[in-house]
Amino acid sequence: MNEPVTSIPVHPEGVIVPPPIRPGDTVAVVTPCGPPDPVRLVRGVRVLEELGLKVVTGAHVRERERYLAGSDAGRAADLQEAWCDPAVSAVICARGGYGATRILDLLDWDAMRAAGPKTLVGSSDVTALHRAFAVELGVASWFGPMPACATISDPGGPEPRTFAGFTQALSGVQAPVAGDRVIVAGEVVAPLTGGNLSLLAALCGTPYQLRARGQIVLLEDVAEEPYRIDRMLTQLLQSGSLEGVAGFVLGSWENCGDPYPTLEERLVPFGVPVIAGLPVGHGSPQFSVQLGALGAIDAQSCSLVGATIVPVKAV
Structure with a gap:
């Protein structure tokens, strides 16, 4: 007889992906x-x-x-x-x-x-x-x-x-999210982490500091001048938060002037895939992405897609 599987998928790295939300919940x-x-x-x-x-x-x-x-x-x-x-x-x-x-x-x-x-x-x-x-x-x-x-x-x-x-x-589905520019070409499948740049910088030196090794990092922000974006990226760099990063997806930069010269200067040297212009973070539309779950950067379509997660057997 086949062993039952849990109703809660578990990421290969050990991250638990909660069950989907259903009508009536x-x-x-x-x-x-x-x-x-x-x-x-x-x-x-x-x-x-x-x-x-x-x-x-x-x-x-x-x-x-x-x-x-x-x-x-x-x-x-x-x-x-x-x-x-x-x-x-x-x-x-x-x-x-x-x-x-x-x-x-x-x-x-x-x-x-x-x-x-x-x-x-x-x-x-x-x-x-x-x-x-x-x-x-x-x-x-x-x-x-x-x-x-x-x-x-x-x-x-x-x-x-x-x-x-x-x-x-x-409902537990990560819809593909397309960007509008490829900064560094390439493909990678890895867990997604990150979020708002200001908060990630603020968490440096705390138990919740970003640890990007082996992960795709999402970055976005609102109402931050390019020099402030530079300062926060520098803080992440000097704190070691971005060591071993697998790729970057850059979301919205509402009211941030033109952040791309700064973003490119700081992120291209990592030599990992970087796609940008994804409608994630602030502004409209605002798409949803699952942090902790596997994501895939597809530079050919300039998109972030959710990778399939297989339920593990109950123990």
Whole structure:
């Protein structure tokens, strides 16, 4: 008799890929970073409910403390309670902004590990949570649009391409994401990591510092001048964060002037595939990519595609 397989695929490197989200599942919307616009939050929750999901919100989602969505303790509590709730299949961050790094030391990682894997969704400042969840929980997570942000909660409804990718992500499918330029040709299959450049630089010297060896690194940012991009890349370089990198995918650089001379100067010397112009990060459309899972750079089509993950046998 064949041995049963687990319902949770495991990455060859040991990263757990959570089960897909199905209609009828419960998802929790939390605010670990900045305060969301209350009108956008209501619209975003409605969008999730129209997908057939049951939506619960953290107890502190409507709080505000200066530029934060409530106190550090309250934001951490909402995130941890949602993750540890066995009824919740996914934890979706309402928006980014600032504040995720402040709660990392307040989370009970032992309790969250014991709760088992589930899906985390968010981008921008949520990069800090993606890195911490990868290090502490070993779980893959989705870097993509958030319900209280423009591409999901605009008055006219979600941006169609963004929404299509978002719904595919919830169902566990990594849709191909095409860029518009090949900086260094080549192909590579490796786990995807990275996220927002500002947050990756801010995590240098912490337990959640980027470790790029053998991985494809996603980089994107918003409202950063090229010299600041240069400074943050230099910080990653000098900290050793990019040693052994397998490739780079460059997302959106909204309101960043022309970042490409700087990006090319700093990244081309690595001699690994580099593709750019992927609509990932900020702006519209905003596609979803799974951090921690295998990805493949295909320079011929200038795209990032999800690689097939085979479930492992139960032990």
